[in-house]
Amino acid sequence: MTHLSVNLNKIGLLRNSRGRNYPNMVEMAERTLTLGAFGVTIHPRPDQRHATYQDAYDLKNLLKRFPMAELNIEGFPDAKFLDVVQEVVPHQCTLVPDDPNQLTSDHGWNLARDQDALRPVIAKLKQKGIRVVLFMDPVAENMQLAKEIGADRVELYTEAYANAYGTEEGEAVLAQYQQAAQAAVAVGLEVNAGHDLDLNNVEALCAPGHIAEVSIGHALTAEALDLGWDQVVQAYLAKLS
Ligand SMILES: CC(=O)[C@@H](O)[C@H](O)COP(=O)(O)O
Numbered sequence: 001m002t003h004l005s006v007n008l009n010k011i012g013l014l015r016n017s018r019g020r021n022y023p024n025m026v027e028m029a030e031r032t033l034t035l036g037a038f039g040v041t042i043h044p045r046p047d048q049r050h051a052t053y054q055d056a057y058d059l060k061n062l063l064k065r066f067p068m069a070e071l072n073i074e075g076f077p078d079a080k081f082l083d084v085v086q087e088v089v090p091h092q093c094t095l096v097p098d099d100p101n102q103l104t105s106d107h108g109w110n111l112a113r114d115q116d117a118l119r120p121v122i123a124k125l126k127q128k129g130i131r132v133v134l135f136m137d138p139v140a141e142n143m144q145l146a147k148e149i150g151a152d153r154v155e156l157y158t159e160a161y162a163n164a165y166g167t168e169e170g171e172a173v174l175a176q177y178q179q180a181a182q183a184a185v186a187v188g189l190e191v192n193a194g195h196d197l198d199l200n201n202v203e204a205l206c207a208p209g210h211i212a213e214v215s216i217g218h219a220l221t222a223e224a225l226d227l228g229w230d231q232v233v234q235a236y237l238a239k240l241s
């Protein structure tokens with residue numbers, strides 16, 4: 001079974017567009033966890049365009065009432081992000097190599113270049129008891145180094161999988177992700193996955209059983225416009241069980 005962590009960035013985007021606390025991030029997280037989601041994810045970016053640093057504190061407080069659930073905070077490890085993460089102490093922190101002005105996350109870490117900067121960051125977060133995940137492209141050869149610099153997990157960046165799904169290249173691209181996942185497991189890493197996953201493509205990725213957790217937000221929120229939030233969360237849970 002693959003755990004579902006619902007990314008609430010787009011709840012924050014809608015909330016921030018009117019300057020009122022509606023939709024309410026904490027209420028949507030509570031509703032999502034009550035439906036049975038394993039956890040919630042936010043990705044506070046430096047401009048706080050959607051999820052805010054305050055959301056991290058508020059969601060950590062909510063999770064006190066859901067002792068079996070997890071909070072995953074994603075982001076680029078700049079000073080502010082690291083200060084917040086070390087104060088909030090989420091269950092999991094996913095480090096993502098995004099520039100502040102990126103529209104969205106669109107690549108994984110270049111560990112050969114970034115390993116020296118990442119090692120102390122990973123060590124500091126692990127000292128706090130936080131599970132550390134590196135956002136990675138699905139390249140099997142890179143998993144050994146991810147382990148060596150201290151990561152607990154990798155999160156496979158799945159946009160290429162989503163784009164290929166249902167096309168002639170779909171099976172070959174899926175095979176690449178399975179090989180990367182198997183390589184990660186072989187060196188002692190657990191494997192998460194995320195970005196552009198949806199109700200159509202999530203099952204094939206997770207069926208082989210290598211994926212511990214998927215974090216899904218953009219498509220889930222859009223699908224909820226048609227199906228309703230509760231129904232969409234329950235539909236993902238059914239596909240991942
Ligand atoms: C790291 C990743 O792929 C996503 O979790 C990211 O959080 C999406 O960010 P936006 O919601 O800002 O597109």
Ligand SMILES: NCC(=O)COP(=O)(O)O
Pocket residue numbers: 007041074155193194195196197215216217218219220
């Ligand atoms: N890490 C992926 C995530 O949290 C959500 O990505 P998306 O579903 O919004 O594309």
